[in-house]
Amino acid sequence: xxxxxxxxxxxxxxxxxxxxxxxxxxxxxxxxxxxxxxxxxxxxxxxxxxxxxxxxxxxxxxxxxxxxxxxxxxxxxxxxxxxxxxxxxxxxxxxxxxxxxxxxxxxxxxxxxxxxxxxxxxxxxxxxxxxxxxxxxxxxxxxxxxxxxxxxxxxxxxxxxxxxxxxxxxxxxxxxxxxxxxxxxxxxxxxxxxxxxxxxxxxxxxxxxxxxxxxxxxxxxxxxxxxxxxxxxxxxxxxxxxxxxxxxxxxxxxxxxxxxxxxxxxxxxxxxxxxx
Amino acid sequence: xxxxxxxxxxxxxxxxxxxxxxxxxxxxxxxxxxxxxxxxxxxxxxxxxxxxxxxxxxxxxxxxxxxxxxxxxxxxxxxxxxxxxxxxxxxxxxxxxxxxxxxxxxxxxxxxxxxxxxxxxxxxxxxxxxxxxxxxxxxxxxxxxxxxxxxxxxxxxxxxxxxxxxxxxxxxxxxxxxxxxxxxxxxxxxxxxxxxxxxxxxxxxxxxxxxxxxxxxxxxxxxxxxxxxxxxxxxxxxxxxxxxxxxxxxxxxxxxxxxxxxxxxxxxxxxxxxxxxxxxxxxxxxxxxxxxxxxxxxxxxxxxxxxxxxxxxxxxxxxxxxxxxxxxxxxxx
Amino acid sequence: xxxxxxxxxxxxxxxxxxxxxxxxxxxxxxxxxxxxxxxxxxxxxxxxxxxxxxxxxxxxxxxxxxxxxxxxxxxxxxxxxxxxxxxxxxxxxxxxxxxxxxxxxxxxxxxxxxxxxxxxxxxxxxxxxxxxxxxxxxxxxxxxxxxxxxxxxxxxxxxxxxxxxxxxxxxxxxxxxxxxxxxxxxxxxxxxxxxxxxxxxxxxxxxxxxxxxxxxxxxxxxxxxxxxxxxxxxxxxxxxxxxxxxxxxxxxxxxxxxxxxxxxxxxxxxxxxxxxxxxxxxxxxxxxxx
Numbered sequence: 001x002x003x004x005x006x007x008x009x010x011x012x013x014x015x016x017x018x019x020x021x022x023x024x025x026x027x028x029x030x031x032x033x034x035x036x037x038x039x040x041x042x043x044x045x046x047x048x049x050x051x052x053x054x055x056x057x058x059x060x061x062x063x064x065x066x067x068x069x070x071x072x073x074x075x076x077x078x079x080x081x082x083x084x085x086x087x088x089x090x091x092x093x094x095x096x097x098x099x100x101x102x103x104x105x106x107x108x109x110x111x112x113x114x115x116x117x118x119x120x121x122x123x124x125x126x127x128x129x130x131x132x133x134x135x136x137x138x139x140x141x142x143x144x145x146x147x148x149x150x151x152x153x154x155x156x157x158x159x160x161x162x163x164x165x166x167x168x169x170x171x172x173x174x175x176x177x178x179x180x181x182x183x184x185x186x187x188x189x190x191x192x193x194x195x196x197x198x199x200x201x202x203x204x205x206x207x208x209x210x211x212x213x214x215x216x217x218x219x220x221x222x223x224x225x226x227x228x229x230x231x232x233x234x235x236x237x238x239x240x241x242x243x244x245x246x247x248x249x250x251x252x253x254x255x256x257x258x259x260x261x262x263x264x265x266x267x268x269x270x271x272x273x274x275x276x
Numbered sequence: 277x278x279x280x281x282x283x284x285x286x287x288x289x290x291x292x293x294x295x296x297x298x299x300x301x302x303x304x305x306x307x308x309x310x311x312x313x314x315x316x317x318x319x320x321x322x323x324x325x326x327x328x329x330x331x332x333x334x335x336x337x338x339x340x341x342x343x344x345x346x347x348x349x350x351x352x353x354x355x356x357x358x359x360x361x362x363x364x365x366x367x368x369x370x371x372x373x374x375x376x377x378x379x380x381x382x383x384x385x386x387x388x389x390x391x392x393x394x395x396x397x398x399x400x401x402x403x404x405x406x407x408x409x410x411x412x413x414x415x416x417x418x419x420x421x422x423x424x425x426x427x428x429x430x431x432x433x434x435x436x437x438x439x440x441x442x443x444x445x446x447x448x449x450x451x452x453x454x455x456x457x458x459x460x461x462x463x464x465x466x467x468x469x470x471x472x473x474x475x476x477x478x479x480x481x482x483x484x485x486x487x488x489x490x491x492x493x494x495x496x497x498x499x500x501x502x503x504x505x506x507x508x509x510x511x512x513x514x515x516x517x518x519x520x521x522x523x524x525x526x527x528x529x530x531x532x533x534x535x536x537x538x539x540x541x542x543x544x545x546x547x548x549x550x551x552x553x554x555x556x557x558x559x560x561x562x563x564x565x566x567x568x569x570x571x572x573x574x575x576x577x578x579x580x581x582x583x584x585x586x587x588x589x590x591x592x593x594x595x596x597x598x599x600x601x602x603x604x605x606x607x608x609x
Numbered sequence: 610x611x612x613x614x615x616x617x618x619x620x621x622x623x624x625x626x627x628x629x630x631x632x633x634x635x636x637x638x639x640x641x642x643x644x645x646x647x648x649x650x651x652x653x654x655x656x657x658x659x660x661x662x663x664x665x666x667x668x669x670x671x672x673x674x675x676x677x678x679x680x681x682x683x684x685x686x687x688x689x690x691x692x693x694x695x696x697x698x699x700x701x702x703x704x705x706x707x708x709x710x711x712x713x714x715x716x717x718x719x720x721x722x723x724x725x726x727x728x729x730x731x732x733x734x735x736x737x738x739x740x741x742x743x744x745x746x747x748x749x750x751x752x753x754x755x756x757x758x759x760x761x762x763x764x765x766x767x768x769x770x771x772x773x774x775x776x777x778x779x780x781x782x783x784x785x786x787x788x789x790x791x792x793x794x795x796x797x798x799x800x801x802x803x804x805x806x807x808x809x810x811x812x813x814x815x816x817x818x819x820x821x822x823x824x825x826x827x828x829x830x831x832x833x834x835x836x837x838x839x840x841x842x843x844x845x846x847x848x849x850x851x852x853x854x855x856x857x858x859x860x861x862x863x864x865x866x867x868x869x870x871x872x873x874x875x876x877x878x879x880x881x882x883x884x885x886x887x888x889x890x891x892x893x894x895x896x897x898x899x
Contacts, residue, residue: 227724
């Protein structure tokens with residue numbers, strides 16, 4: 001826009017946009033604020049803001065009551081593990097679909113995405129039985145596998161989108177320059193694809209971290225991640241608002257902060273190539 | 277050394293025969309231009325030589341050795357791409373050094389070679405920049421530098437100038453010609469621009485629908501086009517092609533007269549017409565004349581031609597400058 | 610655009626993904642089909658044998674089933690409508706010259722990072738709770754009775770919560786599309802005498818078609834399987850008022866413990882999802898140059 005904008009106009013839009021943004025963000029903010037209030041202050045009517053009793057007690061209570069570090073570590077291992085494994089399988093697939101497209105490539109991609117359309121609840125029992133029989137039930141390995149497969153189509157799509165943007169002529173140039181397939185991948189493709197791979201990784205970690213069907217139904221104790229941790233707090237509703245808020249904050253904070261730092265790359269990757 | 281021979285080379289994509297069958301010999305040190313309209317198969321032919329596409333059948337020999345099945349890297353050729361295909365994450369120096377690194381040359385020798393190439397191409401002060409920070413012309417030079425350092429048997433150029441503006445294109449044309457004169461290496465150059473073909477080539481290969489229409493020096497093609505297609509494609513502005521009674525009078529299906537071979541008169545001549553548009557270039561004047569019975573004809577006159585829109589002119593072809601084409605489009609003896 | 614050898618390599622590299630996804634899809638599906646024609650009740654294990662199509666007919670004869678279909682469509686359609694309409698409006702607003710666009714984007718995207726059960730719990734307790742929720746406090750401040758959101762408007766409440774979770778996704782993708790629109794196009798339209806509204810209608814909106822397509826495709830995939838939000842808030846109730854198809858299957862499996870019926874429901878859900886997928890993919894295919 002090579003157009004000058006009057007300050008008044010800009011001020012108006014700034015106020016409007018910030019109001020909308022704060023409204024969207026408010027539930028998160030309110031949860032974080034409530035987590036620092038005493039239980040009495042949390043349910044006070046009318047709601048207290050400035051005059052509230054502030055405390056860190058909720059966090060130490062939640063910490064004492066449940067084994068947060070274990071849930072947290074499970075979440076970290078499951079989300080990062082499934083992401084790395086997924087990338088390992090998806091990168092070669094996306095690479096070849098992007099650079100050696102056949103006339104069936106598009107159908108193949110659509111088919112992959114369509115496997116995600118199967119409602120998880122529909123195959124719950126078979127999955128449960130398979131996991132029991134194979135000894136994967138309530139193990140981190142089992143969840144890493146399940147979440148990896150669940151998100152694989154999305155990973156492939158995103159990587160495919162990014163790889164598509166790398167001009168084919170550059171890879172041909174590398175081939176003319178005498179690069180072997182290994183060197184082509186090592187010196188040309190990987191450095192150019194790293195931003196795309198990074199944002200794919202970020203999205204997949206978020207999806208895996210926030211997954212709350214398989215992580216709850218296929219675990220009991222040992223492999224249960226933060227989604228199960230938060231589910232265990234849903235029982236005594238109404239009574240422990242501040243503790244619930246503290247637990248919620250503890251469950252979402254790591255991924256929220258990570259998401260904030262990566263949001264720009266993330267959004268670009270999420271457009272699935274629909275926006276150039 | 278870079279003699280390249282194509283023997284009955286064919287290329288099909290499924291049922292589409294892009295190159296029905298091509299025989300061609302490119303002598304060592306020649307500057308050969310493949311020219312033709314878009315979709316004529318000239319880029320495919322170049323990519324077959326490069327090894328970026330498989331041949332469906334036929335043999336490609338480089339320096340007398342069968343290279344048909346060799347991967348691109350083993351053919352000893354270097355290519356300059358239309359989009360330059362520079363590696364965006366590497367500096368200019370690293371871009372130029374990349375083929376040497378792939379060949380396993382030690383860093384010191386490679387650096388020395390890259391610096392020497394940069395000097396030739398006036399890139400010395402840009403060596404630490406990334407391609408994104410360079411202008412189109414500079415990128416083009418880096419791409420050429422990357423090709424030079426390999427000391428290839430032949431250079432392949434795939435429409436290298438089409439992304440540059442007109443002035444820069446003129447400069448780069450000269451630079452590439454000079455480069456060829458200095459290196460004396462075989463060069464194969466693909467373009468759809470017949471001006472590039474005429475000014476740079478030792479030998480022009482005119483292609484249409486995957487077939488070679490004619491091979492020859494620029495002046496051969498200009499003076500003795502093998503058929504109406506080559507006649508129309510080579511030369512600017514295009515040759516006027518006329519049918520009907522005028523052609524039948526000399527026993528041809530079609531006759532062709534180049535714009536520069538028509539005499540202009542305001543009083544009398546073979547064809548009468550009115551000037552539709554007069555383009556004044558100072559040195560020349562191009563007249564687009566509506567001729568009764570033949571549509572628009574283009575005429576090239578001197579800078580002193582003083583005719584305007586609506587004026588009546590008479591046009592007469594110069595003696596011996598009329599090309600005759602038969603019903604099959606071929607030039608008649 | 611490639612040589613034979615690179616084609617062979619390419620096939621080899623796609624193979625692991627295709628094989629894994631195929632197994633991941635076909636094994637549970639085959640088992641579900643098997644269960645769906647069997648009598649298989651965890652509470653009465655002594656009864657087993659062929660059920661034929663009885664598990665299926667039970668579903669089709671259950672009034673809950675048609676309600677569940679209705680609720681599923683309501684959820685998908687409602688969330689899509691809200692997120693796309695609001696998403697376009699908010700994207701247009703943020704795209705205006707404003708101070709602090711970076712922090713703004715961070716605020717707007719935040720709900721996308723919230724785990725669904727957490728999001729549902731926040732809304733259920735901190736906002737929609739009839740005594741202690743913030744909405745109730747607001748109602749009291751205006752002297753009106755607090756609205757029993759999850760009691761009286763369960764489906765609308767779930768649609769609202771889910772829309773809040775997905776609004777950031779829609780908004781930011783539409784914003785990215787908006788920012789890729791060249792201002793020259795808009796200026797040309799302005800020179801042609803187009804009003805702000807017709808500029809939006811004829812230039813901006815068509816430019817965003819592809820982005821909207823992606824939003825519909827991705828959201829539908831995720832929305833068809835929505836589970837955590839219902840589980841945490843209403844448990845499908847009151848009665849079956851907010852039971853969707855996935856939730857109904859879940860209830861059959863884990864509450865009624867009738868695996869046969871749950872499996873039949875699963876197959877019905879898979880068929881319906883595939884019908885949706887077919888139409889979706891076909892219309893999407895045109896917009897996505899894969």
